[in-house]
Amino acid sequence: xxxxxxxxxxxxxxxxLLIVTILLIVAIFGPVIAPNDPESFNFGSRFAAPSMEFxxxxxxxxxxxxxxxxxxxxxxxxxxxxxxxxxxxxxxIIGVLSGYLGGWADEVIMRLTDAIMAIPSLLFALMxxxxxxxxxxxxxxxxxIAFAPGMARIARSVTLQVRALDYVAAAQAxxxxxxxxVLAEIxxxxxxxxxxxxxxxxxxAIMTLATLSFLGLGAQPPSPEWGLMIAxxxxxxxxxxxxxxxxxxxxxxxxxxxxxxxxxxxxxLNPKTAD
Amino acid sequence: MTDTLTLxxxxxxxxxxxxxxRILDDISLRxxxxxxxxxxxxxGSAKSSLANAIIRDLPGxxxxxxxxxxxxxxxxxAASGAILEKLRGQRIAMVFQNAATTxxxxxxxxxxxxxTLERHTTAQGQAATARAVELIxxxxxxxxxxxxxxxxxxxxxxxxxxxxxxxxxxxxxELILFDEPTSALDATTAATLLDLFRDLQARTGVSALFxxxxxxxxxxxxHRVAVIYxxxxxxxxxxxxxxxxxxxxxxxxxxxxxxxxxxxxxxRGLAGTAALPAPRRGEIPPCIFSASCPHHDxxxxxxxxxxxxxxxxxxxxCARVAKGQILHTPAAPNPAPSPRGDDALLQVxxxxxxxxxxxxxxxxxxxxxxxxxxxxxVSFKVRRGETLAxxxxxGxxxxxxxxxxxxxxxxxxxxxxxxxxxxxxxxxxxxxVQTIFQNPDSSLNPRHxxxxxxxxPLKLIRTxxxxxxxxxxxxxxxxxxxxxxxxxxxxxxxxxxxxxxxxAIAxxxxxxxxxxxxDEITSGLDAAVQAAIxxxxxxxxxxxxxxxxxxxxxxxxxxxxxxxxxxxxxxxMVEMGEVASLDTAPWHPYTEALLSSSHSVDPDSxxxxxxxxxxLPKRTEDLAGCPFASRxxxxxxxxxxxxxxxxxHPAPDHEILCHIDASTLSAVPPIWRFSDQLETQQ
Numbered sequence: 001x002x003x004x005x006x007x008x009x010x011x012x013x014x015x016x017l018l019i020v021t022i023l024l025i026v027a028i029f030g031p032v033i034a035p036n037d038p039e040s041f042n043f044g045s046r047f048a049a050p051s052m053e054f055x056x057x058x059x060x061x062x063x064x065x066x067x068x069x070x071x072x073x074x075x076x077x078x079x080x081x082x083x084x085x086x087x088x089x090x091x092x093i094i095g096v097l098s099g100y101l102g103g104w105a106d107e108v109i110m111r112l113t114d115a116i117m118a119i120p121s122l123l124f125a126l127m128x129x130x131x132x133x134x135x136x137x138x139x140x141x142x143x144x145i146a147f148a149p150g151m152a153r154i155a156r157s158v159t160l161q162v163r164a165l166d167y168v169a170a171a172q173a174x175x176x177x178x179x180x181x182v183l184a185e186i187x188x189x190x191x192x193x194x195x196x197x198x199x200x201x202x203x204x205a206i207m208t209l210a211t212l213s214f215l216g217l218g219a220q221p222p223s224p225e226w227g228l229m230i231a232x233x234x235x236x237x238x239x240x241x242x243x244x245x246x247x248x249x250x251x252x253x254x255x256x257x258x259x260x261x262x263x264x265x266x267x268x269l270n271p272k273t274a275d
Numbered sequence: 276m277t278d279t280l281t282l283x284x285x286x287x288x289x290x291x292x293x294x295x296x297r298i299l300d301d302i303s304l305r306x307x308x309x310x311x312x313x314x315x316x317x318x319g320s321a322k323s324s325l326a327n328a329i330i331r332d333l334p335g336x337x338x339x340x341x342x343x344x345x346x347x348x349x350x351x352x353a354a355s356g357a358i359l360e361k362l363r364g365q366r367i368a369m370v371f372q373n374a375a376t377t378x379x380x381x382x383x384x385x386x387x388x389x390x391t392l393e394r395h396t397t398a399q400g401q402a403a404t405a406r407a408v409e410l411i412x413x414x415x416x417x418x419x420x421x422x423x424x425x426x427x428x429x430x431x432x433x434x435x436x437x438x439x440x441x442x443x444x445x446x447x448x449e450l451i452l453f454d455e456p457t458s459a460l461d462a463t464t465a466a467t468l469l470d471l472f473r474d475l476q477a478r479t480g481v482s483a484l485f486x487x488x489x490x491x492x493x494x495x496x497x498h499r500v501a502v503i504y505x506x507x508x509x510x511x512x513x514x515x516x517x518x519x520x521x522x523x524x525x526x527x528x529x530x531x532x533x534x535x536x537x538x539x540x541x542x543r544g545l546a547g548t549a550a551l552p553a554p555r556r557g558e559i560p561p562c563i564f565s566a567s568c569p570h571h572d573x574x575x576x577x578x579x580x581x582x583x584x585x586x587x588x589x590x591x592x593c594a595r596v597a598k599g600q601i602l603h604t605p606a607a608p609n610p611a612p613s614p615r616g617d618d619a620l621l622q623v624x625x626x627x628x629x630x631x632x633x634x635x636x637x638x639x640x641x642x643x644x645x646x647x648x649x650x651x652x653v654s655f656k657v658r659r660g661e662t663l664a665x666x667x668x669x670g671x672x673x674x675x676x677x678x679x680x681x682x683x684x685x686x687x688x689x690x691x692x693x694x695x696x697x698x699x700x701x702x703x704x705x706x707x708v709q710t711i712f713q714n715p716d717s718s719l720n721p722r723h724x725x726x727x728x729x730x731x732p733l734k735l736i737r738t739x740x741x742x743x744x745x746x747x748x749x750x751x752x753x754x755x756x757x758x759x760x761x762x763x764x765x766x767x768x769x770x771x772x773x774x775x776x777x778x779a780i781a782x783x784x785x786x787x788x789x790x791x792x793x794d795e796i797t798s799g800l801d802a803a804v805q806a807a808i809x810x811x812x813x814x815x816x817x818x819x820x821x822x823x824x825x826x827x828x829x830x831x832x833x834x835x836x837x838x839x840x841x842x843x844x845x846x847x848m849v850e851m852g853e854v855a856s857l858d859t860a861p862w863h864p865y866t867e868a869l870l871s872s873s874h875s876v877d878p879d880s881x882x883x884x885x886x887x888x889x890x891l892p893k894r895t896e897d898l899a900g901c902p903f904a905s906r907x908x909x910x911x912x913x914x915x916x917x918x919x920x921x922x923x924h925p926a927p928d929h930e931i932l933c934h935i936d937a938s939t940l941s942a943v944p945p946i947w948r949f950s951d952q953l954e955t956q957q
Contacts, residue, residue, distance in 0.1 A: 009292065166718035173681040174732050174786070175705040188722035 006268040013264020019257030027073045034067035038224050047240035057242035059233060065246045072224035072247070077254060079140050080205040086144025087205075088198040091151025096187050098152065099159030100168075110156065113149035121146040122208055129217050136225070139218035143208050147201055154197050158190040192269040199262035203255035210251055226251050277347055279449050279482035280306040280329065285342035285352075287328055287506075289335035296555050298324045298335075299506040301582060302342070306450065309480040313497030313514065315490050317529070317801040318772070319552055321506040322486045326452045329484070330369055331359050346450065365395040368443035372455040374435035378427040384411070384438050385423030388445060395446045410441040415471055431890070433464035437471070444475060453485045457492060461668035462828070463887045466872035469496055470886065488801070490533060491831075491874025494518050502526045505553020505563045512589025519878045522589065522596050525550060525564050527604035532803040534831035535877035536947045539858050544609035545835055547807030549773060562594060570595060570602045610810055613817035615838060616659030618693070620822040621708070621790045625652045626688035628675045628846075631895075645895040649675035650686070651846040657790065660816060662823040664837035664854070666830060666869070670891070672846035673826045677794040680824065681710040692789060706736045709783035713795040715775035719767040725778055726763035729753070732785040752781040756811060773804035777811070784815065793825045797832060809836045830873045833857070839928075842866045845891070845902040852929035858947075861940030863931045864909040871946050880947040901934065909943075911935060 007013040026033070036054075042062030050057045056065035098109040116124065121143075128142035162168065163186065171185050210227025212218040219225035221232060226247040233243030286300035298321050306312045316322040327333055329344060331351060344352050346366060351359070363369075371377045378387060388407035392398050398406050404423070411419035414437040427435055436456065443451050456472075457465035473496060476483060487493050493500055494514050501511040502525065510523040521527045531546035550567040554560065562581040565571050576594045583590040584597045595602060631646030650672040657663045665673045679686040682700040690699045697704045709732075712718035719728055729749045733740055740748060750760035756777040767775055776796060783791050793812070797805040809832060816823060825836055833840055833854055841851040842863060850863040857870065871885040889906040892898060901907070904915040914934050922930050925937035933940065 006292075166712040166714060167720040169678070169681070169683055170710065170712060170718050170782075171731075173683055173705065173710050174735055175702055176731070176735065184723075185720055189720070 003268055007264050010264045010267055012260045013268060016257055016260030016262070016264050019253060020261050023073065023077055023254060023257060026070055027077045030070035030073050034064075034070045036064035036067040038063060038068040038071045039222055047236070047242075049240075049242065056246040057240070059229075059243040060236045060239070065242060068224040068229065069226070069246055069250050072226050072229065073250070075136065075219060075223065076206060076209065076226045076251075079136060080202055080209055080254075083140045083143040083205040083209065084147065084198050084202045086141065087147025087201065088151050088194060090144065091148040092155045092187065092190070092194050093182075094148065095152035095155025096159045096182055096190060099156040100163055100182055100186055102163075106156075109152075113152050116146075116149045117153075121204075122211060125208060125212060126215075126217065129212065134217040134220075136219045136223075139209060139212045142212075143205050146208075147205070151194065151197060151201075155190050155194055158193050159186055162186050162189045196262050196266045196269065199258050199265060202258040206251055206254050278305040278307050278345075279310075279347065280304075280484070281343075281345040282329075283343045283345070285328065285340075285344060287324065287333070287340050288338040289333075290338040291335075294556060295338040297506060297559065298555075299328065300341075300559075301507055303583065304501060304508065304511070306482045306484060308449075308482055309476075310499065311476060311483045311485055311497045313493035313500040314484060314486045314503055315488065315493050315500060315529075316503035317488060317550070317803075320503045322488075322503050323454055324506075325503070326369065326454050326484065326486055329450075329452060330363060330367055361395075364391055364448075365446045366448050367450045367452065368446070368448040369452045369454065370436075370439050370443050370456045373459050374432065374439045375427070375459075377439050378435060380427055382426075383423065384425050384427070384430070387438065387442060388423075391442055391445045406445075410445055411438075413444070413475065414438070414441045416441075433460055433468060436460060436464075436468055440468070440472065440475070444479065444481070447479065447481075449482060451481055451483045453483060453487075455487055456485075458487070458489065462830070462872045463668065463868055465492070466874075466884070467886050467888075470884075472496065489874065490518065490529070490876045494876045495874050502529070504550065505555070507553075507563045507592060508583060508590075509564060509592045510589060511583065511591075516588045518876045522586075522591050522602070523564075523593050524568050524570050524602055524604060527602070528567075528803065530876065531604055531607060532806045533876060534835055535875050535879065536831075536858075536882065537877055537879040537949055538609075538834045539855060540949065541879065542609050544607040545806035545809065546604070546607040547803060547810050549801060549803035549807065552771075562592070564593075569604070607806075609835075610813045611817070612838065613660045613813065613820070615661045616820065618659055619656040619691075620659050620693065621824070622656040622689075622691040623680070624654045624689040624691070626650060626654070626676070626679060626686055626690070627652055628672070628679045628684055628686045647894045649846055650679065652688075653843075653846075653848050654688075655841055655848070655851065657822040657824060659822060660820040661839065662812075662816065662825050662837045664833050664840045665824060665826045665843060666828060666833065666840060667843035668828060668869075670845070670894070671843040673828075673843050674794060675846075676843075677710065677792050677824070677826050680708065680792050682708075706786060707788055708790045708792065709786050709788040710792045710794065711776075711779050711783050711796045714799060715767070715772065715779045718779055719775055721767050723766075724763065725749075725753070725765050725767070725770075728767075728778065729763070729782055729785055732782060736786040748785070752785055753778075755784065755815070756781045772800055773807065776800065776804075776808055780808070780811065780815075784819075787819075788821060790822045790824065793823060795826055795828070797827065798829060805832065806835070812836065830870060831875055842869065845894075845898075847902050847932065848930075849903065849932045850930065852926070856926070856929055860943050860945065861925045861931060861937055862943070862946075863903075863933055863940075864907050864935075865903045867943065867946065868908065879950045883944065883946050883948070885946075901932075909935060 007017055042058060045058055046060055046062045048054050048058040054064050054066060056069065058064060094109060098106045124146040125142035128145055129138055132138040168181060168185055171181050209218055213225050213227035214231035219228045221228060229247040230244055237244055282302050282304045285302040287298045288295045289298055314322050340352065343350050351362065385407055388410060389403045392403040392406055407423060408419045411422050416422050416434060416437055457468055485493060485497050497514050499512065500514045500517050501508050504525050510517055510526045521530050528546060528550060534545060553563050561579060562576045565576055572595060575598065581592050581594050583592045627648065628650040629646050629648045631644060634644045637644040655663065667673050675684060678684040680699060682704055689696055692707055726749050729752055730745050733745050733748055749763050753760050753762050758774060758777055797808055812823065837854050840854050840857060841848050844865050850866045868885045868887050871882055885908060887906045892905050900916040900918055901920045904910060911934055920932050920934045922932055923937045924930055925941060
């Protein structure tokens with residue numbers, strides 16, 4: 001709770017928290033707020049500019065962009081968060097284990113993650129999708145796996161500091177099992193930097209998801225997923241910019257919101273700058 | 276003549292997210308030319324903040340400042356950055372605790388000195404270099420020319436602190452601020468450094484503020500002393516006056532918790548009631564010490580703000596003392612030693628710990644990789660109800676030995692519990708031998724509640740205990756270490772340093788061990804807390820008959836905690852015997868130097884000083900002779916360097932590893948000259 005209040009006092013953190021809260025409300029209640037059916041065609045008002053009736057304008061079928069964005073928020077934002085959670089969880093456990101075990105195990109795990117990190121994460125996600133087949137959930141899984149090595153590096157470097165502390169020695173001396181030492185003694189103490197990195201990664205996940213959808217490997221039409229919306233609207237860019245601008249701004253807002261939240265958390269969770 | 280430094284009613288408040296915090300207030304001090312003022316206080320007394328305030332480098336966000344700080348006639352509280360830049364280094368110098376972090380690792384010793392000289396004095400180029408060589412000679416470092424080109428990592432900790440001292444003296448300042456300059460050094464090194472400072476101070480006539488938590492060091496070096504508690508000076512006067520006859524209840528309590536060399540003879544105990552942290556926020560009581568004061572009398576003490584008042588020989592901030600009343604803090608009784616059994620609970624035979632393994636490349640080149648033998652062929656036993664103290668300076672292998680006995684480090688040699696041979700990394704050993712680590716901040720997991728911390732050993736080792744009984748057992752353990760049972764729901768950061776160490780003790784007790792290894796558990800705690808922890812361990816030992824291995828570098832505590840003592844040097848056990856045998860010769864020459872370099876405030880004894888010169892051999896070298904040969908003041912010749920010394924037995928259960936025979940060692944002059952009254956008692 002004190003973290004929450006400290007976050008509110010931090011200007012970046014407060015703004016980030018505001019944006020992310022609005023976003024989550026939209027993601028949850030989007031379908032209720034949306035004034036129109038996102039998939040109903042209004043051929044009378046194709047390529048309409050923003051107006052009272054269509055706040056963000058309409059696309060080439062005359063579908064209401066405002067409603068599409070509100071409803072698309074759920075799949076876009078929640079899938080991005082899911083991808084980040086998978087990547088963070090996987091990476092943190094690998095990193096902590098590698099850092100704690102040290103020696104040969106550490107060398108092998110870290111060189112493997114280095115090799116994976118050498119492949120751009122989009123390309124790596126594409127490879128995984130090629131193997132798993134294209135669907136929204138597979139895209140999430142692919143991004144999660146692609147994120148894991150980076151998270152593992154961060155978790156490992158924090159673990160190396162924590163491992164030298166006496167409470168780990170005390171646990172070893174009383175004969176604790178590996179599972180308890182890694183999950184209960186070390187992991188909770190490495191969590192702050194990992195959470196901060198995760199919030200920043202959410203923005204990356206949204207952009208990568210959007211890119212995958214853009215390439216036709218994530219969500220499939222007529223789903224109002226934001227990346228897919230941009231990909232489809234590209235053909236009509238010269239008739240009307242609104243079908244590209246509206247989801248584009250939405251993605252940018254999410255990225256900024258999570259980045260700000262991450263920056264705020266970094267200051268708040270760091271005991272040196274917290275006081 | 277104006278004083279070098281004058282503080283008038285100085286006060287400092289910092290801004291924090293939860294409101295302003297009082298750091299210092301009502302500070303009035305002066306340091307005359309050529310005078311050394313000692314400033315003593317416990318952790319959190321804001322003694323370092325006072326140094327920060329004087330050098331005008333305040334780390335916090337200042338809420339308010341009041342009063343004046345005068346350097347000579349100049350008020351520096353309002354001085355601009357440019358003026359301060361000229362002052363610092365040139366008129367005020369500062370010596371910090373940790374020389375390792377004070378020196379820039381990528382600059383040579385010479386660069387440090389020359390930069391300071393060129394910036395603040397007229398000496399430039401060749402002249403600055405010449406002066407740098409002179410300064411290095413002045414602080415007693417060998418081969419000054421070569422020293423100029425060395426980097427900080429190439430010289431030892433004591434040498435680094437000498438370089439810092441040379442930097443402080445470089446521009447012949449009027450005032451030097453010392454912030455715990457010897458706390459990070461070994462006793463024998465610290466002693467030589469203090470000698471050096473005393474000598475330089477007498478020669479240059481510099482004034483100094485000497486901040487330390489160690490009253491013994493201050494009594495050795497300062498002319499006057501000020502005692503600080505909760506950001507206020509409570510007593511100030513000449514060192515001899517204040518320390519031999521403290522008037523303020525806080526000073527009295529502080530003195531009563533310090534061990535003295537004469538304790539073995541007077542059977543004096545240590546007072547273990549620590550003062551509460553002073554109030555820092557909100558309404559400040561008229562007397563800052565009133566919450567912890569045993570002599571608090573609302574009618575007198577709360578009548579008006581208590582300030583320092585002059586009496587004939589000192590200034591004291593106590594309303595009752597000001598009224599001419601004489602307050603006494605009763606001496607604490609020494610706890611009765613726990614009964615010692617005859618059966619050895621823990622036996623260690625030729626234990627050796629070494630670091631470094633044979634590398635592949637060295638094997639191919641037919642060479643032996645360098646390795647360090649941290650503990651070399653050590654044997655000892657500890658009986659039921661007995662405390663064996665392992666003492667020695669940093670790098671002597673005592674912590675490696677502790678970790679080997681905790682089953683954390685691999686080692687050679689045999690370990691027995693009772694008469695059974697049990698390897699130290701086996702579950703059977705772990706169930707019966709527990710370890711308490713040095714720093715409770717790092718030995719208690721900050722994310723676990725005290726209940727979880729104490730519950731784990733119950734779950735792992737006390738398998739006879741049903742899961743539903745664990746909470747009750749945790750409460751019982753907390754009560755046993757004198758903590759409230761509801762602490763089980765708290766987290767380590769909500770506890771004070773002493774309370775945390777009690778939790779660590781409770782965790783060790785949870786397993787009902789036969790042997791507890793205490794690895795420097797009292798260092799880093801204030802004297803009163805140390806005394807309380809020592810008393811608690813004694814009580815627990817008397818109840819349970821646990822054998823304790825108590826590792827420490829603090830010789831003063833020995834008489835209050837240990838029955839027997841083993842002195843380690845470079846991984847070897849050079850002396851072992853009863854604690855009482857430390858009071859009189861024979862000693863191993865190293866033990867003698869160690870005992871004589873520990874500072875204490877004791878009106879009943881005077882200490883003879885033995886100083887060690889020479890340097891430690893490389894840890895990777897295999898020594899043919901005695902490990903202490905390179906620094907031994909009683910070196911008898913080539914035999915010391917070439918042959919392993921024999922184990923001599925001047926008395927049964929007393930062992931000395933030395934080439935000098937026992938009768939010669941017995942004939943050395945005593946280290947302490949006790950007051951006549953105590954001498955005749957013997």
